[in-house]
Amino acid sequence: MTERPRSIRRRRFLQGAGAGMALGALGGASAAAAHPGRAGGRGKADLLLHNGRVVTMDGGFAPAEAVAVKDGVVQAVGSDSQLRRFTNARTEVVNLRGRTVIPGVNDAHFHPMGLGTNQPPLTLDLSRDAVSSIAEIRDLVAEAARSKEPGEWIRGFGWDQGYLAEGRYPTRHDIDEVSPNHPAALREWSGHALWVNSKALEISGITRDTEAPPGGEIVKDGDGEPTGLLLEGAAGLVSVPPFTEEERRQGMRMAVDIMHRQGITSITDAGVAPEMVSLYRDLQGSGDIRQRVTVMISAGTPDLREALVGVRGIETDPAWLNVSQVKVRVDGVPTQARTAWLSEPYVGGGTGAPVLPGDSLEEQLATLHEQVMTAHELGFQVGSHATGDRAIAAALDAYQAAVAEFGGKGLRHYIIHGDLTTPEDLERMAEAGFPVSFNPQIKRSLSHQLVDVIGRERTDYQWPYRSALDLGISVGSASDAPVVGVPDFRAGLAAMLTRKSLATGEVFGADQIIGLEEALATYTTAGAWQDRAEDWKGTLAEGMAADLAVLDGDLLDTPAEDIVDIPVSMTVVGGEVVYDASNDAPAPTASPASAASGLARYMSTGCCDV
Template identity: 35%
Template structure:
């Protein structure tokens, strides 16, 4: 094949070259052996070029053609055997199988490309990790990937030509866990108390006082994003701190993790929270040594105050979605999985999508319903008719995809469910505190079973080791009772799984296409100092065990949990490799590097594997003919830069559904 001209045209490639190991076959997720790691843990450039094939070279006199099932079986071929060194050779197309599949496709379209990108490094992230020089886009799809000359031949007089000048192209990055709708609203309408906007209690007080002066009479001061791990005092903000500057209007400041917040005394009074108020089920009212509320409310206790805050209307919801979509595009991002929405948010999404303003793909998970088990089953049945199969409301932009549940709390609030006591200040022990389940585990298991039995995809928030064990055990028990392959149940965050949980997740993925971690790599960075202090030195080394996933043949889909951490996925790509906290309060490497992975694997966790958890792996997540043209153009090559440069990459251009939706000024 070397020296031959081959063009992988739209619809011509079929499924032979696009082997998805997570759909069956090999337990090795991807063959990356042809890119050797250098001494910095980066992948070296492949020495073998990306080839293309013209459909006109394929004979069409084959008597029989493989049908859809046969073509998918071809896509599930086992990888080649390992050689004497234990490495697997670069996977090549089998000419006969390739020709058989191509011969059954449509002829090469005669229409010229709408867009060509030339003279760069097109990192396809396909099953063979190929890198090309150029690509062509026709309509919403990638039309071809190949050499400059071959792609240039597809251009016409009206084709837009972009000279990449050596820049890199990857699939558009996606986020497996982003509170997209609420995060967009927070970005527009909530006081931002994140680092480095505030770095001390005094700066928090100044920001809150300034916001109060800008508001009308009786309006709440609403803020978000503070983190005691980034404050000079390394402690919670308290009601007494807020009372000093704003005693005459209610204040509610949500922590960056969203699992706890602080109210001033007026807000506590309005909610009727006193020393005699009991902790609600699944929540904690923080108290001082005399039993008086400090203002800090954790988990379900937040609702005592937050339910009093006036909600935003449809206009604000739509504005938030549009604003965050634009911000995503400016960071080379083209999709995400929004967990836990309700009907009003869904309608806001529909409005934005129908107006043509949704420039990202959203896979929405519905909130789990409260009520009796019969009510939950009825809700599950109604969702099943709405969300199966996982179809878009239009052009695969907006998908109703299942349900989100919670079993535990937060690593910041020390409410996640553990087997051993939480730490405090890294080495001190928070004696007697092992967190707790956010609701009765048996009741939650019954509710999960209702969704599973209805054939719904479910992702469960599970941070602590005991919580993760509960979740994967629930998956296994549900599958034993109602065997259903392909629901792809997710383990949201999956911070510190036990070895037993790791083994069971690997088994569930292999046998049932279920048990996929949906972690947030930026937890070790953005909230890494708080996390290191709370998990302690031993558990910190186990946090986000990506190498352990990889060694077991697992895949995982990474996200930001925005607005818990910043949403740009380049930060997460870096954090999966570096595992370094923001400030280094407890040292520069409290998480170690044993669980680090290489850059290519990290990129897959923000592209290919997110697409899998959005049920879109045949449509996005790699750069291949026939898939949607969701593309990211970067100022540098993520596979060759130094580790520290990954988080500093600049998005030069974003293509979504074949349209250029972002271009950097002066880029």
């Protein structure tokens, strides 16, 4: 057999395939073999990883030594001596030298287009890693203006007012002088605030007399003039041109590259327009990206019923492109934005409200029920963005009404975020079989800032992993990228194991700490269960999809706080090596600056639809 201890070549994703090939043939034997009920491949292995610690997540937590891959699925798992018989001269062999292999990360809530198009050169990097003051942002805008033709837009993303040296929110006056002929739109880290210059206000027709849409705010100065800061729905008044088709493709390729560097092999793209299905189909079919994607169609799509019937008719291979979910957005976030819908007031007053369409609470709740009923009737799984306890309860009410009307259908409707799910509603979820998707990386980065917003008791309780798992609820974990900057499951593991603030080291909710096996399951088996794909992905058992990540260290013996520093050295999707650190730049890790950059946006405006 051929020993390759340090690196292995990347196989071509689609050997002999041309652009425009049918998606059903995507990945050749790999995609076909990854469907439910398939046995492990016969003959000699294509790839063997040995002399390591292979954590299968297939019952028990004791690691094996080796894993063999054939035709895109796991052929066998066991000891080095047991698996040596699966090799010959054509087998790619990797000596792990004690490194850890885990099932590929299934990130249960992700915004890949937002992540990719927020990267340079498409968008200025204004994160805490890149800038520390309004003055530095002004310099970047000035540089961008010099490189663009007059009238071209300048985009930026990631600024966090909490970490700017000036200690204040920015205004249009800060950048007007350096960009008089270029409209500039700089989105805050959470996506719920937009900073623009005077040129952008002029082009968009925003004046002192412009009314903000419901739930939005045009921030004005003492003279009643717009400052250039637009909050929530008011940001939609700015007519920033969409990214071109080629820019969107470039952004998606960059996003998938980031995922592979982080060991992510499956994602749920949360809340997209139906047109994204065709884009994914084209990118996967042409070999531009190799990533398993579950698509959530936004419930806010016009003519939702017609749209769902339409996407259901698009031929896809569900092992790679699973169009089966609908995203409903019930409320905002329990941060400085104070847009989560709570039963008890925020510190300082107010309880937030739903963000659903409707002129009254009754109309908003009717919209919620209509969206859930439509999706459920058509056989689509529903995930509801609900962070406040009242929003979560309302979503569960809608789920139970749909089940009562049409039967369960095995759809596994779930709560997205679920920050402040009450113990009573956790019990209701456990009884009904409704799962939840939590956000530990956000917990790690923001807890220290929330005490002044929702109080210490609710901050400690937020994302109650221990309580949910003890009730038997299936709990997934997700990054909500690009909110967190780099989507880093290792930071999420550290958060679940310690509940410590990244910034202060203080523990928030020690009674909700869980163990490593439970935490890793939230990123692997629970994500597969959420996707209703647990019979073919999520574990490294014989016949399961060969999606895996190699960590350059011993995960099982690493102290919880140090897990975040273990590099990802290799990622395999459907049996193909898509990332090999020895042949590539090292994957970025989540530094305090990068993590807080994305989180700042969540604090001020919310998480999603970026």
